[in-house]
Amino acid sequence: MNVLIFGGTGFVGRNLTKELLENGYQVYIVTRNAQRTAGTLAGGVGVIEWDNVSPLASLKNLAQIEAVINLAGESIGNRRWTPSVKEEIIASRLRTTSAIATAINEGVLQPEVLINASAVGYYGPRGDEEITESEEPGKDFLAQVCQKWEEEAYKVQDSSTRVVTPRLGVVLGNEGALNRMALPFKFYLGGPLGTGEQWLSWIHSQDLVSMIRFIIEHPELSGPINAVAPNPAKMRDFSKTLGKVLNKPSWFPVPEILLKIALGQMAEMLLHGQRAVPKQMRQAGFAYRYGNLQEALANALL
Numbered sequence: 547m548n549v550l551i552f553g554g555t556g557f558v559g560r561n562l563t564k565e566l567l568e569n570g571y572q573v574y575i576v577t578r579n580a581q582r583t584a585g586t587l588a589g590g591v592g593v594i595e596w597d598n599v600s601p602l603a604s605l606k607n608l609a610q611i612e613a614v615i616n617l618a619g620e621s622i623g624n625r626r627w628t629p630s631v632k633e634e635i636i637a638s639r640l641r642t643t644s645a646i647a648t649a650i651n652e653g654v655l656q657p658e659v660l661i662n663a664s665a666v667g668y669y670g671p672r673g674d675e676e677i678t679e680s681e682e683p684g685k686d687f688l689a690q691v692c693q694k695w696e697e698e699a700y701k702v703q704d705s706s707t708r709v710v711t712p713r714l715g716v717v718l719g720n721e722g723a724l725n726r727m728a729l730p731f732k733f734y735l736g737g738p739l740g741t742g743e744q745w746l747s748w749i750h751s752q753d754l755v756s757m758i759r760f761i762i763e764h765p766e767l768s769g770p771i772n773a774v775a776p777n778p779a780k781m782r783d784f785s786k787t788l789g790k791v792l793n794k795p796s797w798f799p800v801p802e803i804l805l806k807i808a809l810g811q812m813a814e815m816l817l818h819g820q821r822a823v824p825k826q827m828r829q830a831g832f833a834y835r836y837g838n839l840q841e842a843l844a845n846a847l848l
Contacts, residue, residue, distance in 0.1 A: 547762065548572045548610050550594070550657075552642050553617030555583055557721040558754065562615065563591060565755040574611070598641060602649035611655055613762050616662045616699070618642040622688070623723065627811045636691055643698040650702050657707055661761055662699035664711045666747045666774060668692035671818035674745070678825040679713075679770045688815055696770070710761050712773035715822060718836075718846040719751030728792060728847065736789050737798035739805060742782030745821040747774040750836035750846060760832050771826045778821050779839050791843045 549566055553559050554575035563573050573591050577583040580595035587593065594605060602608065620638040625631050643662055649655040669677050670684010683693045696711045718724050730736045749757075754773060761767050779787070789796030805813040824832075836842035 547612045548574065549613045549615060549762070550574045550576060550608070550611045550655075551615045551617065552576045552646070553619065553663075554615075555586065556617060557719060558717060558751065559617050561719065561751050562617075562755040562758055563588065565752075565759055567591070569759060598645075601654075602645050603652065603654045608649070608655050612658050614646060614650075614655060614657045614660045615758065616643060616646055616660070619663070619695075622691075622815070623726075623812070626809060627687070632687065636694060639691065639695045640698050643695060644701075647698060647701045650704050650707055653704075656704070658765070659708050659710065659762060660699060660702060661710045661712065661758060662696070664692045664696050664713045664770070666713045666715050666772065666820045666822040667815065668696070668713050668770075669820045669822065671744075671814075672820050674821060677772070677820055677822045679772055686814060686818075687811065708765065708768040710768055710771060712758065712761070712771045713822065714754065715747035715749050715772075715774035715778070717751050717754055718748055718842050720846060720848070724843075724846055728788060730798070731789055731792045731794040731796070734794060735798045736785060736792070736794055736796050737800065738782045738785040738796070739800050740781070740802045740817040742780060742785065742799060744781050744817060744819040745778050746781055746784050746819050747772070747778045747822040748784070748839070748842070749773055749775045750834075750842040752845075753834050753836055756835070757827060757832060760827075760830070764830055767826065767830055769826075772822045772824045773827075774822050774824050775834060775839075775842065776824055776828065776837055777839060778819075778823070781819065784839065787840050788843055791840060791847060 566573050576594050576596050580593045584593045620635045667688030670686045670689040683689050785796045
């Protein structure tokens, strides 16, 4: 199968490309700078240059694409959420998704499936409530981002293209959020954020890319899917387990007030979580390699 990936040069995208290549897929990566990107990719990966502004109809060789995966979007955790940063977080997601939906509706792209990333932030702060895919969206900033992102993907009107919006939890791997979470522990300053009572929905990077391939290969799956491990953890327990894996203490909780001073509104995504469970994937029979948090952390931090 020919797969087109937007956002394929990031942490998840690179791991997904490797997973697909190893399982016989032909992968094409969409990038703004084809020459620079080509030198960083595995052999056999096609590179398609797009300025993220022009209609996708301006590109060639899209008719052969059978699956489209969209992971593109400005990072939500790299900068303080000023009004301009929040605007770019939303706009960067909607621009690409809108272009993809338009291309499918106009027949420029004719994939069997569009897998458009979202996040468990869709649900907003929910306390101890166990959340499946049928729950309503929250009302905070991240929930609004995810809701608008998904709505754009579901503008695809071609009945021959199924649309799936995997709502990602925190991805555990040797890059990304886990590295930043582990850093204080290495200086004996590790501990839970805020009260530690908030839930953290997580997934090992290998399970995530296997899940995306599983979705491609199982046409009965559509709509929102919680892309999380079956055992979410409270922040307190996550921090304790992380300290155990690193052989460092988890005794230095970061007060809520300090997080808000340092991060502003961005602190909300760390202080309030979701207890999301993967009902759809469990019903479909997906087998997790890393369902246990300690095993997942130990492998991710190798």
